[in-house]
Amino acid sequence: MRYLPYILKHLRRHWLRSLLTVLAMTFCIFVFCVLQTFLAAVQQNLEAGDSRRLVTRNAVSLVFNLPITYKERIAGVEGVERVAAQNWFGGARKAGDFKDFFPNLAVEAEPYLEMSPEYILTEDQKRAWLEDQSGCILGPATAERFGWKVGDRFQLESFIPPYRVGKPFEFTIRAIYATDEKRFPGTDKTVMFFHRKYLDEATAHRVGVGTYVTQIADPARAGTISREIDALFENSERQTHTETEQAFRASFIAMAGNLALLLNSIGLAVIFVILLVTANTMSMAVRERRTEMGVLKTLGFSSGKVMGLVLAEAGLLGALGGAIGIFFSTGMIQALPHLPFIGDAVRGIADFGLPASVALTGFSLALGIGLIAGLAPAVAAYRASITDLLRQV
Amino acid sequence: MGRNRPVPGERVFMAMVEVSQVRKIYQRDTQAITVLDGIDFQVPEGEFVALMGPSGSGKTTLLNLVAGIDRATSGMVRVAGQDLSTLSEGALARWRSHNVGFIFQFYNLIPVLTALENVELPLLLERLSKKQRRERALTALKIVGLSDRAQHYPRQLSGGQEQRVAIARAIVSDPKVLVADEPTGDLDAKSAEEILTLMETLNRDFRKTIVMVTHDPRAAQRAKRRLHLDKGVLQA
Numbered sequence: 091m092r093y094l095p096y097i098l099k100h101l102r103r104h105w106l107r108s109l110l111t112v113l114a115m116t117f118c119i120f121v122f123c124v125l126q127t128f129l130a131a132v133q134q135n136l137e138a139g140d141s142r143r144l145v146t147r148n149a150v151s152l153v154f155n156l157p158i159t160y161k162e163r164i165a166g167v168e169g170v171e172r173v174a175a176q177n178w179f180g181g182a183r184k185a186g187d188f189k190d191f192f193p194n195l196a197v198e199a200e201p202y203l204e205m206s207p208e209y210i211l212t213e214d215q216k217r218a219w220l221e222d223q224s225g226c227i228l229g230p231a232t233a234e235r236f237g238w239k240v241g242d243r244f245q246l247e248s249f250i251p252p253y254r255v256g257k258p259f260e261f262t263i264r265a266i267y268a269t270d271e272k273r274f275p276g277t278d279k280t281v282m283f284f285h286r287k288y289l290d291e292a293t294a295h296r297v298g299v300g301t302y303v304t305q306i307a308d309p310a311r312a313g314t315i316s317r318e319i320d321a322l323f324e325n326s327e328r329q330t331h332t333e334t335e336q337a338f339r340a341s342f343i344a345m346a347g348n349l350a351l352l353l354n355s356i357g358l359a360v361i362f363v364i365l366l367v368t369a370n371t372m373s374m375a376v377r378e379r380r381t382e383m384g385v386l387k388t389l390g391f392s393s394g395k396v397m398g399l400v401l402a403e404a405g406l407l408g409a410l411g412g413a414i415g416i417f418f419s420t421g422m423i424q425a426l427p428h429l430p431f432i433g434d435a436v437r438g439i440a441d442f443g444l445p446a447s448v449a450l451t452g453f454s455l456a457l458g459i460g461l462i463a464g465l466a467p468a469v470a471a472y473r474a475s476i477t478d479l480l481r482q483v
Numbered sequence: 484m485g486r487n488r489p490v491p492g493e494r495v496f497m498a499m500v501e502v503s504q505v506r507k508i509y510q511r512d513t514q515a516i517t518v519l520d521g522i523d524f525q526v527p528e529g530e531f532v533a534l535m536g537p538s539g540s541g542k543t544t545l546l547n548l549v550a551g552i553d554r555a556t557s558g559m560v561r562v563a564g565q566d567l568s569t570l571s572e573g574a575l576a577r578w579r580s581h582n583v584g585f586i587f588q589f590y591n592l593i594p595v596l597t598a599l600e601n602v603e604l605p606l607l608l609e610r611l612s613k614k615q616r617r618e619r620a621l622t623a624l625k626i627v628g629l630s631d632r633a634q635h636y637p638r639q640l641s642g643g644q645e646q647r648v649a650i651a652r653a654i655v656s657d658p659k660v661l662v663a664d665e666p667t668g669d670l671d672a673k674s675a676e677e678i679l680t681l682m683e684t685l686n687r688d689f690r691k692t693i694v695m696v697t698h699d700p701r702a703a704q705r706a707k708r709r710l711h712l713d714k715g716v717l718q719a
Contacts, residue, residue, distance in 0.1 A: 092607055092613075093607065095600075096596070096600075096604075096607070099595040099596060099600075100595055102595065103594070103595045381591060382591070382593055384591075385587070385591045385593070386604075387552070387576065388550070388552055388579065388585050389579070389580060389585070389604060389605045389608075389652070390576050390577060390578075390579045390580020390581070390605060390608050390656075391576065391580075391608065392572070392573050392576040392577070393572060393573075393576070394573070395608075475553070476547075476552040476553070477547055477552065477553050480552075480587075480591075
């Protein structure tokens with residue numbers, strides 16, 4: 091600590107250079123934290139999938155529906171406990187306007203609730219929903235976002251052509267489901283569920299089923315049952331593809347072109363550039379101060395101590411940048427759901443916030459970059475003899 | 484600041500600096516350059532010696548050996564009773580911080596530190612509180628007559644004042660030996676006079692043993708003894 095004022099004074103010597111280096115580090119940690127927070131949230135959402143649930147979709151694409159008749163045949167497979175049909179409705183308060191978008195699904199309410207314990211309803215709430223065909227249940231985050239409460243009515247209109255019936259669908263909120271972070275971490279708090287029967291009747295039974303959600307008794311048999319289900323429809327016009335709910339969610343990420351790899355690559359590129367920037371700063375700082383280092387050694391500072399001072403200076407640059415980067419990324423992550431376009435993408439992610447582990451990794455990374463950047467000049471200062479250092483003017 | 488005055492019965496003239504058969508050879512590619520060749524001399528405690536000679540005669544190299552910032556190729560350098568060749572790099576650094584104060588030609592103050600902080604720098608290596616460090620640094624500045632400039636940065640001081648701050652830094656750890664490499668080489672005549680007077684005071688009143696390199700005959704006149712070096716050999 092006694093050397094801290096000395097180190098700070100040196101950083102202030104070329105304050106603009108120090109400031110720019112700290113800002114570069116800030117940007118690096120900011121990007122790292124935001125990207126990693128997004129990835130962590132996506133990962134958590136994936137892990138939230140129940141390993142006892144399978145999802146069956148059209149083998150060609152999610153865009154194409156499956157016949158309603160498939161339900162009974164899937165239910166007949168050994169090991170299947172229950173099946174629920176569901177459709178991604180894609181409704182918005184104004185058709186095509188995704189500014190206020192939140193995920194909404196038409197589901198077969200009874201079996202779906204039975205196999206989805208993460209959406210917690212009281213018996214009264216459940217009954218109220220089941221008895222009202224235009225009723226819906228709503229995630230607490232969405233209810234809070236729009237200031238909606240039980241009994242409120244609102245309209246949604248889908249952008250998907252088969253679900254467009256010339257007028258908006260009208261819904262009454264029958265319950266706001268609760269979640270339990272300990273038992274079911276990562277549960278989405280933004281989804282709205284309504285009766286599939288409502289969608290089916292409003293579209294005059296013209297639409298099929300988007301996906302079938304199947305609950306199985308033994309997660310260890312997920313692979314076998316998936317193959318058995320798909321085998322049922324192997325020779326039919328609409329073949330199926332069945333996988334676990336976790337794999338189904340992961341496929342969305344794969345469709346986005348391996349988002350994790352992309353984001354990590356961006357993060358690594360930024361980190362590498364900042365490492366070079368900081369290394370350049372430290373090399374310049376040490377090169378300019380060779381004589382001073384010679385003086386320090388002459389005064390009795392050991393080579394190790396001089397090396398330590400250089401490393402401490404580099405580490406401090408990193409730590410400062412890291413701390414500021416974390417501060418700004420916290421703000422950005424909080425603001426992200428309120429931004430247009432990007433906000434729509436992250437709003438559905440449960441508990442979107444900077445995890446402590448990401449912040450800690452970001453800070454360690456900043457410190458590490460600083461120390462690595464300072465290592466080469468520090469070793470050079472360590473090795474140089476006093477007479478060589480004093481000879482440079 | 485300790486006044487190393489002799490007490491009755493004490494042996495006054497023990498050798499503070501003892502250089503025996505010292506050679507220093509630099510290797511430049513395949514060529515060996517002998518800078519010092521068989522140097523022998525002693526400096527008793529409390530003496531003020533001027534090392535003179537033309538450029539390239541090996542004055543600064545010899546001074547560096549005495550200060551423990553370079554090592555002899557062969558021979559022995561004993562300063563304040565310590566054979567410097569036996570010390571490791573770390574031990575030599577600790578030894579320097581306690582036994583030698585170095586005064587440079589171009590002062591070599593740290594520009595981002597105030598005069599007080601510059602003087603305080605060697606004390607960071609001691610087990611002292613911040614208050615103790617401040618007090619000792621202020622005392623050193625008072626000795627060189629610059630206590631009123633404690634908060635000034637080097638750029639706010641004249642050359643003579645900068646050198647006085649450098650001298651304060653050299654004496655703040657109360658070393659036994661002061662080594663000075665052309666301490667007046669970058670100063671005008673008046674400032675040089677002041678610096679030499681200050682060094683005389685340190686030698687006379689504080690019993691500091693001083694080895695000063697200079698090629699200014701007027702500066703050398705202020706020393707008690709003059710040694711002449713030419714082509715790496717001490718002249719009789």
